[in-house]
Amino acid sequence: MNRLSSSLLTAVPADVQRPAYDRSALKTGIVHLGIGAFHRAHQAYYTEAVLNRFGGDWGILGASLRSPTVRDQLAPQDGLYTLVERSSERERLQIIGAVQSVLVGPDNPAALIAEMADPQVKIVSLTVTEKGYCHDPATGNLNVEHPDIIHDLQNLQAPRTAIGYLVAALAQRQQMGSKSFTALSCDNLPNNGATLSNVVQQFAERVSPDLAQWIERNTLFPCTMVDRIVPATTDEDRAHLAERLGLSDEGVVVAEPFTQWVIEDRFVDGRPEWEAVGAELVSSVEEYENIKLRLLNGSHSTLAYAGYLAGFDYISEVMSEPAFDNLISRFMAREAGETLAVPTGFDLLHYQSQLRERFRNTELKHRTWQIAMDGSQKLPQRLLYTLRDQLRGRGNIDIICLAVAAWIRYVSGVDERGDAIDVSDPLASRLRALCDANKGDAAGMVKAVVAVAEVFGTDLRDEARFVETTTVWLERFYEYGVLATVRKYFG
Numbered sequence: 001m002n003r004l005s006s007s008l009l010t011a012v013p014a015d016v017q018r019p020a021y022d023r024s025a026l027k028t029g030i031v032h033l034g035i036g037a038f039h040r041a042h043q044a045y046y047t048e049a050v051l052n053r054f055g056g057d058w059g060i061l062g063a064s065l066r067s068p069t070v071r072d073q074l075a076p077q078d079g080l081y082t083l084v085e086r087s088s089e090r091e092r093l094q095i096i097g098a099v100q101s102v103l104v105g106p107d108n109p110a111a112l113i114a115e116m117a118d119p120q121v122k123i124v125s126l127t128v129t130e131k132g133y134c135h136d137p138a139t140g141n142l143n144v145e146h147p148d149i150i151h152d153l154q155n156l157q158a159p160r161t162a163i164g165y166l167v168a169a170l171a172q173r174q175q176m177g178s179k180s181f182t183a184l185s186c187d188n189l190p191n192n193g194a195t196l197s198n199v200v201q202q203f204a205e206r207v208s209p210d211l212a213q214w215i216e217r218n219t220l221f222p223c224t225m226v227d228r229i230v231p232a233t234t235d236e237d238r239a240h241l242a243e244r245l246g247l248s249d250e251g252v253v254v255a256e257p258f259t260q261w262v263i264e265d266r267f268v269d270g271r272p273e274w275e276a277v278g279a280e281l282v283s284s285v286e287e288y289e290n291i292k293l294r295l296l297n298g299s300h301s302t303l304a305y306a307g308y309l310a311g312f313d314y315i316s317e318v319m320s321e322p323a324f325d326n327l328i329s330r331f332m333a334r335e336a337g338e339t340l341a342v343p344t345g346f347d348l349l350h351y352q353s354q355l356r357e358r359f360r361n362t363e364l365k366h367r368t369w370q371i372a373m374d375g376s377q378k379l380p381q382r383l384l385y386t387l388r389d390q391l392r393g394r395g396n397i398d399i400i401c402l403a404v405a406a407w408i409r410y411v412s413g414v415d416e417r418g419d420a421i422d423v424s425d426p427l428a429s430r431l432r433a434l435c436d437a438n439k440g441d442a443a444g445m446v447k448a449v450v451a452v453a454e455v456f457g458t459d460l461r462d463e464a465r466f467v468e469t470t471t472v473w474l475e476r477f478y479e480y481g482v483l484a485t486v487r488k489y490f491g
Helices: 006-012 037-041 043-053 071-076 109-117 145-153 162-176 192-207 208-220 235-245 286-309 316-318 322-339 347-358 369-371 376-394 398-410 428-437 442-450 462-478 482-490
Strands: 028-033 060-063 081-086 091-096 101-106 122-124 182-185 226-229 252-255 260-264 280-282
Touching: 028 043, 028 109, 028 162, 028 482, 037 043, 037 081, 037 162, 037 252, 043 060, 043 091, 060 071, 060 109, 071 101, 081 182, 081 235, 091 235, 109 162, 122 162, 145 162, 162 208, 182 192, 182 286, 192 208, 208 347, 226 286, 260 286, 280 462, 286 322, 286 347, 286 376, 286 482, 316 322, 316 347, 316 369, 322 347, 322 376, 322 398, 322 482, 369 428, 376 398, 376 462, 398 428, 398 462, 398 482, 428 442, 442 462, 462 482
Parallel strands: 028 060, 028 122, 060 101, 081 252, 122 182, 260 280
Antiparallel strands: 081 091, 226 260
């Protein structure tokens, strides 16, 4: 079967939307670090809508800092790929053309730095996941002991991290006397722009105080809130699309119809008119960000750890169990909901109901294991900030403690059948060792894991109500199993 490409766009079925602008005349205005499925289903989707409506030089140069997979998927397709929006009611296909090409950082770091330093590039955006910031999630500071940060400080012209690439490119801009760019974080971090600014400044200070001052004066780091469920693409998805499209597409991404992007409107040198195609440009993102992180992401992590241990492969399967649906409904309304400030006109109850419907979407094969990845980097913003707020006000923490207990049970590395869990986490081996050292002792296990300062800071280990409640849930999980426990208390 022929591969999707520019020359075969005319062969695409008429009901499939395709680029309405001249891709051959498009210039690069955005470099995006971490060009995975989420970026292609979210920020590239919005940028495509701007190009279709207004044109402009906002082509995207994608960059992978690790694997050549996306480059190898898109290069034979001239950067084109299909976005499949899928719900139980309908399926919509769109060919996205905003991504012009993809570079692989390790293949030629100097080439990527040069592209980022090109004054034609106005925005460098990122979706590198929480661990890509090489920071301490509990404090937000740069982890100067991270091996890749140590490497980048010694080898700035051949960096491994997004932080290293940003500082190297900004250093070139300073040397050339060029205008800086806007560094736009699109990751699920609280105050993601401020966090990015902080780690970049701390890194740059170690390179050159003069460079750090230049960055502070000339570079902007807006905060954003991104929301769209984008599961990993499967071979089944590719086969289904080939049948619908009549062409093979190795770069296809699948997403739910819902999408939201809230952006702090602070840019150095212009931006696409994203607000004209559905994004919200605001003066402050914080309230939107907290709602999303605490309700959607907090619920997702709870469902992922407890659901995986209960034997469910997909989030929609977890939500089909009434006890889990009740648990999440209570978590949203109580533990998370009680801590939220709500923007004027925002219907919080509708948003919570909408989230549960999105989680029930059986057409999205969103794996519990996928969401469970990198929990040590995700728990602080998804659950522990909420926990601290509730502890200060003597509020409800029961389900937060259940979620933390499920995470501890998960990172122990052995499921309820005695089979190994493939725990993908930067701290996996350390967490497993702590659990093994306290095997058979739930209280000891909780105390040991909660003492990991990179995740829990130094305050939560001394919060008796949190430690004791988490211990109770972990004891119940070992005694009854996770599914039976959830059914007993939330069924």
